[in-house]
Amino acid sequence: MSQSAAVSPSIDLPENKSGPHTSRLGLITVVATFGGLLFGYDTGVINGALEPMKLDLGLNPAKEGFVVSILIFGAALGALIGGNLADRYGRKHNIMLLALVFMVGTLGCCLAPNWQMLGLFRFILGLAVGGASTTVPIYLAEVSPFEKRGSLVTRNEVMIVSGQFAAFIINAILFSVWGEHEVIWRYMLAVAVLPAIALFVGMMSMPESPRWLASKGRKQEAFEVLSQIRSPERAAAEMEEINALSTNGDSRPTSSWKDLTTPWIRRLIIIGIGVGVFQQLTGINSIMYYGTQLLQQAGFTSQGAIVANTLFGLASVVGICIGLMVMNKLDRRVMLLGGFVLTTLFHLLVGLSAYFLPESAAKPYVVLSLVIAFVFFMQGTIGPLAWLLLSEIFPLHVRSYAMGVCVFMLWITNATVAFVFPPIVSQFGIAPTFFLFAALGVLALIFIGTMVPETRGKTLEEFEDEFKAEYS
Numbered sequence: 001m002s003q004s005a006a007v008s009p010s011i012d013l014p015e016n017k018s019g020p021h022t023s024r025l026g027l028i029t030v031v032a033t034f035g036g037l038l039f040g041y042d043t044g045v046i047n048g049a050l051e052p053m054k055l056d057l058g059l060n061p062a063k064e065g066f067v068v069s070i071l072i073f074g075a076a077l078g079a080l081i082g083g084n085l086a087d088r089y090g091r092k093h094n095i096m097l098l099a100l101v102f103m104v105g106t107l108g109c110c111l112a113p114n115w116q117m118l119g120l121f122r123f124i125l126g127l128a129v130g131g132a133s134t135t136v137p138i139y140l141a142e143v144s145p146f147e148k149r150g151s152l153v154t155r156n157e158v159m160i161v162s163g164q165f166a167a168f169i170i171n172a173i174l175f176s177v178w179g180e181h182e183v184i185w186r187y188m189l190a191v192a193v194l195p196a197i198a199l200f201v202g203m204m205s206m207p208e209s210p211r212w213l214a215s216k217g218r219k220q221e222a223f224e225v226l227s228q229i230r231s232p233e234r235a236a237a238e239m240e241e242i243n244a245l246s247t248n249g250d251s252r253p254t255s256s257w258k259d260l261t262t263p264w265i266r267r268l269i270i271i272g273i274g275v276g277v278f279q280q281l282t283g284i285n286s287i288m289y290y291g292t293q294l295l296q297q298a299g300f301t302s303q304g305a306i307v308a309n310t311l312f313g314l315a316s317v318v319g320i321c322i323g324l325m326v327m328n329k330l331d332r333r334v335m336l337l338g339g340f341v342l343t344t345l346f347h348l349l350v351g352l353s354a355y356f357l358p359e360s361a362a363k364p365y366v367v368l369s370l371v372i373a374f375v376f377f378m379q380g381t382i383g384p385l386a387w388l389l390l391s392e393i394f395p396l397h398v399r400s401y402a403m404g405v406c407v408f409m410l411w412i413t414n415a416t417v418a419f420v421f422p423p424i425v426s427q428f429g430i431a432p433t434f435f436l437f438a439a440l441g442v443l444a445l446i447f448i449g450t451m452v453p454e455t456r457g458k459t460l461e462e463f464e465d466e467f468k469a470e471y472s
Contacts, residue, residue: 013241013459016145016234025143025229029152031202032139034195035095035132036156038102040163041192042071042129044288044313048171048306049185056182057115065422068289069415070119074126075133076411082131083404091139091209091400094131099200101128103193110190134407137391138400142209143229145238146459150327153391157384158320163195164288165313172310211460214242215396241461264471268393269402271451275336276410278444279386282343283437284378285414286421287312287371294371297425298354299364308368315372319380331456332385336448339381344441346374347434355431367430386410392455395464 046068054064086094105128108121136156144152171188178184207229213222222242226235287294291312295305326335350370357363394402424433455463 013146013237014231014233016147017231019231021227021229021231025152028143028206028229029140029155031199031206032095032136033156033159034199034202035098035136036159037163037166037195038192038199039129039132039136040160040165041167041195042102042106042125042163043285044164044167045171045188045192046071047168047289047292047309048175049188051302052175052182053118053185056185057112057118059115063115065419067115067119067122069419071122071126071129072411072415072418074123075130076126076408076415078127078130079134079407079411080130080404081127083134083400083402083407085131086135086138086400087212087398090212091135091142092203092206093208094135095139096200096203098128098131098135099196099203101125101131102196102199106189106192106196110186130407130411133387133411134400134404137387138403139209141388141391141460142211142399143207143225145230145234146457148328149392150332150388150456151324153388154320154324154327154384157379157387158317158324161313161316161320161379161383165310165317166191168310168313172306175306210239211242211396214239219243238459241459244461264468265395265398265402267471268467269405271453272390272393272402272406273409274447274451275386275389276406277413278340278440278447279382280410280413280417281437281440281444282340282378282382283347283417283421283434284375284383286417287375288316289418290421291371293422294425294430295364295368297430298367299359300368311368311372312375315376316379316383319376319378320384323380323384327384327388328456331454332389333448333452333454335381336385336389336452337445339377339385340441340444340448342377343374343382344438344445346370346377347438347441350374351431351434351438354429354434389452389455392460392463393453393467395468396460 050064050068053059053067057063059067082094082098085097101124105121105125109118109125112118112121137153140153140156141149167188170191174184174188178187207225208221210222210225210229213219213225219239219242223235223239226238229235230238291309292302292305295308296302300308323335350367353363353366353370357366390403390406391399421433424436453463453467458466
């Protein structure tokens with residue numbers, strides 16, 4: 001398949017001129033991405049809540065690892081379940097259900113009397129995180145015009161990193177003011193109830209995905225939704241393209257493991273798994289989960305580490321905002337390859353500085369600066385692009401199901417890296433750990449360069465049609 005920057009749609013789509021539909025689409029994006037905000041907050045809050053949590057519940061290292069990682073394993077399962085439910089019952093329905101699960105999981109964690117109950121509700125919370133990580137990007141991709149799909153889907157990643165940043169800031173403030181109270185971690189976690197309520201209430205008035213409606217034969221409803229979020233001429237033309245794909249038999253309202261064994265779909269699954277796994281093998285979530293401990297290992301005091309850790313969240317937000325500005329102007333492959341080149345470079349620099357620099361007052365700040373640069377470039381390129389590509393490459397009839405499989409593998413990799421990162425750093429030190437990440441970055445560059453297709457400038461239906469024609 002050609003890797004050209006842009007291809008004209010298979011049906012000549014008129015320009016989607018601005019109008020009331022533009023504001024409607026903007027509101028849909030804001031409301032849906034509260035799922036990303038919850039994803040970010042609930043994965044980032046443990047970074048600062050862990051120390052008082054350990055004291056309050058008497059966690060030993062094994063229990064600590066269980067409480068941290070159980071959410072990630074829940075997210076892996078939630079991605080599979082959420083993808084299946086989104087295909088069966090709809091994207092909007094699934095997001096509203098996930099909002100309720102977020103509420104239950106959060107309140108259960110806040111009120112947990114012991115580590116066993118905390119682990120149970122962290123797992124429930126993980127189901128919501130995983131489901132949101134699958135469903136929200138797909139929903140955004142399916143309501144977005146292809147010209148703006150990159151920036152609109154990427155706003156979910158903006159909210160994810162904003163949620164993590166908010167968690168770091170709130171943790172630092174609460175710890176600085178009331179850090180002597182062992183129960184402070186419960187208040188850190190409780191904040192997440194508010195955006196969960198906002199997500200549930202907001203989605204009540206949002207429309208269902210027009211492409212999901214069309215896949216279920218509800219084409220009049222699909223056209224009515226498109227008419228809300230497109231200009232009249234554009235809505236009619238997009239509906240014609242969706243109908244054409246359906247007429248050709250490419251849009252079936254079913255999804256199962258058998259669908260994933262079709263050769264061209266199987267190739268997309270391999271690509272999706274590779275993109276998701278290599279995103280996690282950058283080690284970004286090791287920084288998001290254990291940034292405070294990493295900085296202490298580098299030489300910061302406990303108080304200094306929790307404050308300096310907020311800079312990782314700031315770098316994430318600034319990086320993704322800059323990435324958002326160029327997302328629709330550069331090819332996905334160019335940004336993805338460039339991102340892995342830069343993150344691999346900074347992995348090497350972190351390792352070299354940790355290994356060769358003599359112990360001094362300046363060394364912790366050098367390591368901090370290089371890790372901040374890694375986080376900045378990672379979140380400005382690889383972070384959002386992985387989720388964007390996963391939302392774009394799969395055919396409609398298996399989109400949520402297939403993405404669920406890929407995100408399951410992403411979360412399993414996330415959990416594995418999170419589990420092995422602390423003992424590797426403790427046993428071997430910062431330098432060998434980051435050298436390992438650099439080696440994995442080289443493998444990622446080879447995979448992206450040889451396997452990942454270009455999706456920019458194509459409708460979801462056109463990309464499906466082209467890829468199927470080439471690899472069937």
